[in-house]
């Protein structure tokens with residue numbers, strides 16, 4: 001697997017997020033193994049079936065796809081099961097170790113690369129499909145990674161990404177505690193969410209935008225919106241990663257965008 005050396009010119013959030021994910025990669029092994037075992041794709045914190053969300057093309061034969069922030073690479077694996085040839089890029093070498101082990105166990109050929117999804121080592125118009133589930137979708141700067149995803153897609157290629165909703169971010173207390181029914185920060189100032197100094201589970205720098213800013217970014221970059229989904233957790237869902245199941249049943253904790261490159 002091509003290794004990315006520590007790059008001094010990487011922005012602060014890429015360096016911090018590499019440290020954060022390398023340090024906790026061990027805690028994500030079991031979840032990765034479960035997702036590789038799944039018979040069909042299950043999305044997000046509450047495992048909503050692909051049959052409900054329809055995020056993926058049914059037949060990906062002959063497609064070249066990339067997963068941006070692939071982690072343990074189960075999404076990449078799902079794409080190969082639909083016929084695609086897949087590259088997974090991730091900022092954490094430790095996450096990629098798990099991805100490579102699972103790819104070997106499942107005897108699937110994935111090209112795994114260590115690097116930053118904001119600077120992809122591929123030529124313009126190289127891919128038919130790009131995806132991120134909680135990878136670049138939340139850990140990369142949208143003003144950098146969305147144009148970069150546009151650059152490496154062919155005209156007509158799709159970008160699908162899923163992550164925290166802007167609403168979930170403004171309902172997260174500033175100390176990093178569980179989401180609640182209060183608004184803790186300005187919606188209009190959503191952009192960089194720096195959790196490195198919060199009291200509860202400190203570490204990591206995320207990004208999110210108001211919905212109107214996402215829309216403007218897509219338009220200015222050259223993407224058309226095919227669909228925007230606000231995910232509702234199923235009844236009786238457990239609490240997941242600081243979001244009470246009851247909260248996610250009443251309000252959208254997760255968003256998914258389906259875009260087409262013009």
Ligand SMILES: C[S@@+](CC[C@H](N)C(=O)[O-])C[C@H]1O[C@@H](n2cnc3c(N)ncnc32)[C@H](O)[C@@H]1O
Pocket residue numbers: 014017018021028032068069070071072073074075089090091092095115116117118133134135136139140
């Ligand atoms: C929650 S995981 C999501 C991936 C996958 N769905 C999973 O759960 O294993 C987040 C991943 O994003 C990766 N990541 C964070 N910043 C990144 C960047 N700048 N470029 C590529 N990957 C990044 C992390 O290393 C981590 O593996």
